[in-house]
Amino acid sequence: MGMIQTLTCPSCHESWEITTGHGILHSTLERVLKAFPQDTQMEIRQEVQGQLAPIFYFNYRMASCGRCKNIVAVPVIEFPESGRSYTSFCPQCGTSAELVILKEDASPTCPRCGTEALSVEDSGRWD
DSSP states (O other), X not given: OEEEEEEEOTTTOOEEEEEEBOOGGGGSXXXXXXXXXXXXXXXXXXHHXXXXXXXXXXXXXXXXXXXXXXXXXXXXXXXXXXXXXXXXOOTTTOOSTTEEEOOTTOOOBOTTTOSSBOEEEEEEEEO
């Protein structure tokens, strides 16, 4: 089950609503692949080639984008057997180079003003 979170900066009052976690539709690798661009899908398919039931962990994770200065949710898939992980791009500006995945339960610094930690409020659930 996924969470809907509202993040607000107490200094500049910028606010973001993001959806993290995963839903029931993300239970198969083929469905999860749709969250990634074509080139990443090909890399992932090569990663699991020949495996009957590859073990993976998938979630939309909170990230901070250094280019567009937004807090966003991006798909992340991890393969524990190889230790590899794949992340998509920023849904706001399309970059992946300046995307920083944030730790769960973190109160990140505001990417717009950079002065204060954002307040994080759980505002719902999704599936």
